[in-house]
Structures are given as C-alpha cells and as structure tokens.
Amino acid sequence: xxxxxxxxxxxxxxxxxxxxxxxxxxxxxxxxxxxxxxxxxxxxxxxxxxxxxxxxxxxxxxxxxxxxxxxxxxxxxxxxxxxxxxxxxxxxxxxxxxxxxxxxxxxx
Amino acid sequence: xxxxxxxxxxxxxxxxxxxxxxxxxxxxxxxxxxxxxxxxxxxxxxxxxxxxxxxxxxxxxxxxxxxxxxxxxxxxxxxxxxxxxxxxxxxxxxxxxxxxxxxxxxxxxxxxxxxxxxxxxxxxxxxxxxxxxxxxxxxxxxxxxxxxxxxxxxxxxxxxxxxxxxxxxxxxxxxxxxxxxxxxxxxxxxxxxxxxxxxx
Numbered sequence: 001x002x003x004x005x006x007x008x009x010x011x012x013x014x015x016x017x018x019x020x021x022x023x024x025x026x027x028x029x030x031x032x033x034x035x036x037x038x039x040x041x042x043x044x045x046x047x048x049x050x051x052x053x054x055x056x057x058x059x060x061x062x063x064x065x066x067x068x069x070x071x072x073x074x075x076x077x078x079x080x081x082x083x084x085x086x087x088x089x090x091x092x093x094x095x096x097x098x099x100x101x102x103x104x105x106x107x108x
Numbered sequence: 109x110x111x112x113x114x115x116x117x118x119x120x121x122x123x124x125x126x127x128x129x130x131x132x133x134x135x136x137x138x139x140x141x142x143x144x145x146x147x148x149x150x151x152x153x154x155x156x157x158x159x160x161x162x163x164x165x166x167x168x169x170x171x172x173x174x175x176x177x178x179x180x181x182x183x184x185x186x187x188x189x190x191x192x193x194x195x196x197x198x199x200x201x202x203x204x205x206x207x208x209x210x211x212x213x214x215x216x217x218x219x220x221x222x223x224x225x226x227x228x229x230x231x232x233x234x235x236x237x238x239x240x241x242x243x244x245x246x247x248x249x250x251x252x253x254x255x256x257x258x259x260x261x262x263x264x265x266x267x268x269x270x271x272x273x274x275x276x277x278x279x280x281x282x283x284x285x286x287x288x289x290x291x292x293x294x295x296x297x298x299x300x301x302x303x304x305x306x307x308x
Contacts (some may be wrong), residue, residue: 007113007116007117008116008117008120008160009230010123010228010230011170011223011224011228012120013161014219014223015220015223015224016127016128016157016214018219018220018223019128019216020127020128020131020150021219022119022212022213022215022219023128023131023132023134023135023161023212024135024215025212025215026135026209026212027135029136029163029208029212030204030205030208032195033284034137034189035140035142035144035182035185035186035189036140036143038136038182038185039135039136039143039147040135040180041152042147042174042178042182043131043134043135043147043150044231045271046151046174049109049154049170049230050154050157053157053158053161053166054161056161056163057161057162057163057235058228058231058235059229059232060231060232060233060234061232061233061234061235061236062233062234062236063237063243064163064236064240064243064244064247065247065255066164066166066240067163067166067244068244068247068248068252070163070166070203070206070220071244071248072167072169072255074166074169074173075259075262075263076120076171076199076259076262077173077174077178078177078178078263078266079263079265079266080266081177081178081181081182081204082181082266082267082270083244083266083270083273083293085181085182085184085185085268085270085274086219086269086270086271086273087273088185088189089185089188089189090267090273091273092188092189093276096191097191097193098189098191098193099193099195099196099243100114101195101196101198102196
C-alpha cells in the first residue's frame with residue numbers, strides 16, 4: 001500500500017472535481033438535446049463522487065464513510081438515469097423531438 | 109522521488125486530463141453518439157482515480173454500474189430517439205451561452221478559491237487501504253443499514269416506474285379474462301395488436 005498522503009495533495013482531486021462539476025453545469029444549462037442534459041447530470045454526480053472519495057481517503061482514512069456515501073450516490077444515479085430516460089422516451093413519443101426548447105408543458 | 113510516486117503522479121495527471129477533456133467533449137461535440145462514448149471514457153477515468161485513492165471496491169462498482177449500465181442505457185436511448193432534426197434557431201443563443209459560461213466560470217473561480225485557501229486538516233488518520241472493502245460491508249450492515257434497505261426500495265420503485273413510463277400502451281383490442289377472446293386476439297395478432305402511438 002503506497003502512502004498517497006504525501007505526493008498528490010488533496011487539493012488536486014478537489015480541483016479536478018470542480019472543473020468537472022462546472023462543465024456539467026454548463027452542459028446542463030446549454031444543451032438542447034435532452035439526452036445530453038442527462039449526461040451532464042451524470043458528469044456532475046461523478047464530480048461529487050470524486051470529492052467524497054478524496055475526502056474519505058485523506059481525512060477520514062480509517063472509517064471511510066465517504067466510500068459508503070459514494071456507493072449510495074452511484075445507486076441513486078443509476079435509478080435517476082433509468083427514470084430520466086424513461087421520461088425522455090415518453091416525451092419523445094408525445095412530441096417527436098428531443099429539443100429541450102420545445103418541452104414547454106409546464107410553461108404558463 | 110521513487111518510481112512508485114512518480115508513476116502515481118503521472119497516472120493522476122493522465123487521468124485528470126482525460127476527465128477534463130472528455131467532459132468538455134461530452135458537452136461540446138455535436139454528434140451525440142461520440143458524446144456518449146466519451147462519457148464512458150470519463151467514467152473509466154474516474155474509476156482510475158478511485159483506484160489511485162485505494163478504493164478498489166468503489167472503482168469496480170463505478171465500472172459496473174456507470175460504464176456497464178448507465179452508459180449502455182444512454183446509448184440505447186440515443187438509438188431509440190435517434191432522429192436527425194434541424195433545431196430551430198433561437199435568437200440570442202450566443203449571448204445566452206456566453207452569459208452562462210460567465211456564470212460557470214464564476215462558480216469555478218469560487219470553487220477553486222475554496223479548494224485552495226481552505227485549510228483542510230490533512231493528514232488525517234492512516235488510510236486503511238485494501239481492507240476498505242470489508243469496512244464498507246460492515247458499514248452497510250450496521251450503521252448504514254436503513255439507507256441500504258431504502259436504496260433497495262428505491263431501485264425497485266425506479267425499475268417499476270421506468271417500465272410504466274416507457275412502455276407503449278397495451279393492446280388496442282380489449283382483452284377479457286376468457287380464453288376464447290384471448291385466442292381470437294392471438295389469431296388476429298399478425299395485424300397490429302400493439303397500438304402504435306408514436307404517430308399522433
């Protein structure tokens with residue numbers, strides 16, 4: 001087991017996760033394809049997971065609560081992807097498009 | 109700097125550059141099939157980061173669930189809704205992208221500041237390394253038992269909900285309980301039993 005505390009600082013993981021999260025936010029706002037919106041959400045969830053894992057390894061190394069949380073987040077992300085894509089399919093059947101700008105069912 | 113540490117550093121740099129460039133590709137590339145495959149690459153690289161953090165179980169779960177399930181699901185969804193369509197141009201789209209880019213850059217700057225300036229209490233206790241898998245199992249069956257069981261209920265609900273949402277509405281002919289009508293339905297089934305609702 002190598003000691004990862006010394007070489008790569010905790011900040012490096014957090015910076016990568018921040019960049020990935022912001023890419024996800026930008027994609028979530030700007031995507032016009034509904035599938036790409038779901039992919040952006042997955043990117044954001046992965047960024048959060050990287051954070052949890054890094055903290056779990058560096059600060060909470062003997063109890064690793066972060067890894068347990070990551071497993072739960074992965075579970076919820078899988079459920080979210082399944083339901084999201086099912087909603088997308090039924091929307092596509094009603095509207096025959098995946099353009100986010102045409103989904104104005106809740107607009108008033 | 110020994111060989112092990114420099115290898116670790118090189119691995120981290122390669123993985124993080126793949127994550128960042130792959131994430132940019134996911135949101136920027138026009139062809140959505142390429143985006144989906146790049147997303148799979150990002151998931152694999154994140155699993156590599158978990159391996160660097162001594163978390164082999166979560167890395168395996170990441171590969172199995174994300175690459176094996178979620179990415180394949182996304183690819184199936186792309187195939188099911190694959191239609192070349194010309195998106196209607198919206199006025200002010202460039203301005204909208206620019207402003208949202210500014211907001212995201214501001215968020216990034218804020219997060220960077222928090223990441224760098226906060227005095228994280230490292231080094232913490234010695235990492236347990238390879239016995240992390242056993243420790244996760246202990247957690248799941250002792251102090252995280254309730255969320256664990258709730259997760260199973262959540263997955264069941266998600267599965268049933270996805271099936272209910274995604275199926276087409278069933279038989280167009282009324283099917284009663286009696287077998288004679290059922291046989292008739294089966295006999296007529298070479299013309300459309302399934303009501304195709306995708307037209308209207």
